[in-house]
Amino acid sequence: MFSRRVWLAMPLAFPQHMASGSSLPHPTAAQRVKPGPGQLSVWEAPFTRPPSVRDVRGKHVVLRVGEDGPVILESTNGVQICETSHPPTWYFPQEDIRMGHLRRIGGATMCEFKGRATYFDIMAEPDGASNPAARALVPQGAWTYDRTDTTPIEGRVAFYLRPPLVAHVDGERAAPQEGDFYGGWITSDVVGPFKGGTGTRFW
Template sequence: MPLFPNERSVRTTPEGLLWEPSERWVRGRKGDVTVVDSRHPVLVWEPDLPVPCYTFPRNDVRTDLLRPAKDPPTGKHTGSQIFYDLDVGAEPVENAAWTFPAADLAGHISFEWFRRWGTGLDHWYEEEEEIFIHPRDPHKRVDAMPSSRHVQVEIGGTVVADTHRPVLLFETGLPTRYYLPREDVRLELFEPTDHRTGCPYKGRAQYWTWRGEGEVPRNILWSYAEPLPAVSPVKGLVAFYNEAVDIILDGESLPRPVTPFTASLKP
């Protein structure tokens, strides 16, 4: 049965899960096979994870493609789950789906997103728009605002950017990101890499790495050539990880924030 609480609000389970029904039409595919097709998805937030996942009524899932997992993981998701392998071709996808133990979510199945964990389904759609990495959080805002503030960026004491024409990107739960015109960035000090990422709020990003000396993480600089419409002001601009460079805003040095990205930013 789809979950329809009387009031549209986030609810909590004894296991510490937060959940909320969504009105979006969600589909998930593995290759050309549609595995999930649901008009009654439920968003679930696990403890200590900053982004939600979807869980779906069993009737909206191709359960004929699921098999009990041969080697289920431990501690990957909240509670004592039942895991399933997905059989859509010559090679099954291990632990592609699972169930939460919460009574509120009984009769529902969750799926991994390929670009998030490297397994699971590889194409997801909300209505007719493909969504990457993870579902969008309806309680999160992402605002891109042109500004005239003075932004300088330094790496190891070298000024690598200086502008009065930034676009400030405010994203719930993350530090402000400063997107800068390329003409105001010393791009000759960086070299492009093959690294690419996707974001459900902003689109697909390309990256550059610092050419100079010092212990600077790779892929420190990025840009969205074709951002999603909601953040179109950042198109073609470049941004640095605040966590690993020195940013001076209107003459004031900003502290380096600690974020979920900090641990992965290693030289």
């Protein structure tokens, strides 16, 4: 079972996910990384299926274009979706996001837990969302659930960490979840192995 299945796929594209290869078995207990002090394993609660919501408000998150480029979001109001095998996915309120950098696109995916997700291109310029001629800096780089039973994330926006986007959480640079379909962020407080690579589609 996986978090989001492609539905009305065009113009959305997840080529790595759709051609993810064979199905690896779930990691055994011996293959899972043992969490140290202050760490959580994505194979133990609060990482569950159906996923849980983790309130991490107070953590300072900055997402920008490159190390020193324009800030896309700055927030201490993030919440995480924590699902078995996945690094947490962060969702942020729109008031903490420079929404002029986001342009809604067609197509959607459907999650069996959260419902219908719609997507945004991330634009280089702050007025890019309203400029029909502007080219996307990160196509299909963010998504939202406009209506969902998972109410703490309703209307919030999540971001893929695709180049040239750079995210820092309390000063630590976050790494992207492997693959092109899931949008988890990896920081030092979570340990895997993580879903996303070849063969892990059904973890």
